[in-house]
Amino acid sequence: MQTTLSDWLALQETSSAPLQRGLEQVAEACRVIAGLVERAPLEGRLGALTTTNIQDEVQKALDLASNDVFLDLCGQEPVFAGFASEELDDVSMGTQGGDFLLAFDPLDGSSNIEVAMCVGSIFSVLPAPDAARGRAIQAEDFLQPGRNQLAAGYALYGPQAMFVLSVGAGVAGFTLDRDRREWILTHPDMTVPEESGEYAINSSNERHWKPGLRQFMAAVQVGREGPLKQDFNMRWTAAMVADVHRILVRGGVFLYPADNRPKVANGKLRLLYECAPMGWLVEQAGGVAYGANGPVLNVRPSSLHQRSPIALGSRRVLEQAWAEYLVSDGAAEG
Ligand code: AHG
Ligand code: MN
Ligand code: MN
Numbered sequence: 299m300q301t302t303l304s305d306w307l308a309l310q311e312t313s314s315a316p317l318q319r320g321l322e323q324v325a326e327a328c329r330v331i332a333g334l335v336e337r338a339p340l341e342g343r344l345g346a347l348t349t350t351n352i353q354d355e356v357q358k359a360l361d362l363a364s365n366d367v368f369l370d371l372c373g374q375e376p377v378f379a380g381f382a383s384e385e386l387d388d389v390s391m392g393t394q395g396g397d398f399l400l401a402f403d404p405l406d407g408s409s410n411i412e413v414a415m416c417v418g419s420i421f422s423v424l425p426a427p428d429a430a431r432g433r434a435i436q437a438e439d440f441l442q443p444g445r446n447q448l449a450a451g452y453a454l455y456g457p458q459a460m461f462v463l464s465v466g467a468g469v470a471g472f473t474l475d476r477d478r479r480e481w482i483l484t485h486p487d488m489t490v491p492e493e494s495g496e497y498a499i500n501s502s503n504e505r506h507w508k509p510g511l512r513q514f515m516a517a518v519q520v521g522r523e524g525p526l527k528q529d530f531n532m533r534w535t536a537a538m539v540a541d542v543h544r545i546l547v548r549g550g551v552f553l554y555p556a557d558n559r560p561k562v563a564n565g566k567l568r569l570l571y572e573c574a575p576m577g578w579l580v581e582q583a584g585g586v587a588y589g590a591n592g593p594v595l596n597v598r599p600s601s602l603h604q605r606s607p608i609a610l611g612s613r614r615v616l617e618q619a620w621a622e623y624l625v626s627d628g629a630a631e632g
Contacts, residue, residue, distance in 0.1 A: 305483075365384075379393060464578060492612055494611070497531075497550060552611055
């Protein structure tokens with residue numbers, strides 16, 4: 299007997315009925331986006347548009363189509379009071395008085411679209427502040443530390459479409475059965491292995507790195523003869539969803555650091571809808587996730603699209619990396 303996402307949600311003690319409804323709608327949006335991604339070359343939806351988002355990144359047709367699917371489907375679910383998206387300059391109003399706020403990256407890794415490699419979606423559910431019940435949602439309402447999340451997850455559009463979710467009591471993974479139009483539980487208790495020998499970092503940026511990161515990566519490359527006492531292999535998919543999924547399945551570390559370029563002074567990835575939800579999932583699965591100055595989930599954002607450095611993954615190697623190398627880079631940033 300297969301367990302569907304709805305069956306699983308109904309069994310979760312940490313998830314209320316309104317939260318379940320909201321998450322089922324997010325999963326439905328991801329199911330629709332999986333179809334858009336699959337059919338993109340057939341429907342003329344590959345390639346870049348002439349528009350840019352608030353971070354001056356060129357938008358792609360699929361970025362905007364995926365954003366529309368999230369807003370359209372999740373906007374029909376009255377539990378959501380408001381939305382924040384990578385592709386929207388400001389917040390979008392949901393149902394006034396709704397219990398939750400939804401922040402999302404509708405399509406992650408969009409440089410992979412044309413080359414038929416993995417892309418994904420990332421989402422984070424926060425409580426709507428009581429003070430917001432009688433008025434329209436504002437950007438400030440979203441500025442909560444990651445620890446406040448009630449649920450977070452991602453969808454991976456790869457060889458299979460997967461939906462990976464936490465409601466605060468571990469992490470579960472579901473695979474899309476396209477014929478049944480259902481997400482089926484296939485990865486019941488995802489746990490980041492404590493030990494792992496895989497790392498993911500865009501090393502083309504090495505010349506911009508700070509001293510602590512340089513020393514850590516030098517130790518990684520020395521392998522078992524060095525202070526980390528193990529050999530490493532490298533993987534970089536250019537889609538955070540795919541890199542984090544690999545870490546949830548077989549361990550490893552993923553880093554997108556701040557570096558010496560002004561544009562990357564706070565890293566590249568966004569706190570609210572990339573670093574916080576992924577950090578929460580990794581912690582829920584027994585791993586660790588650091589931002590600029592400590593656990594990324596402790597950071598309260600000061601703006602909607604704020605960036606953060608991120609280092610997440612297997613506990614043993616990353617705790618050592620943080621304490622011996624990376625912490626000094628964060629402190630220097632002040
Ligand atoms: P997005 O497509 O939502 O802008 O995110 C892309 C992000 C992330 O998924 C990935 O890890 C990183 O950018 C890749 O960066 P590089 O271009 O430095 O490889
Ligand atoms: Mn992204
Ligand atoms: Mn994106």
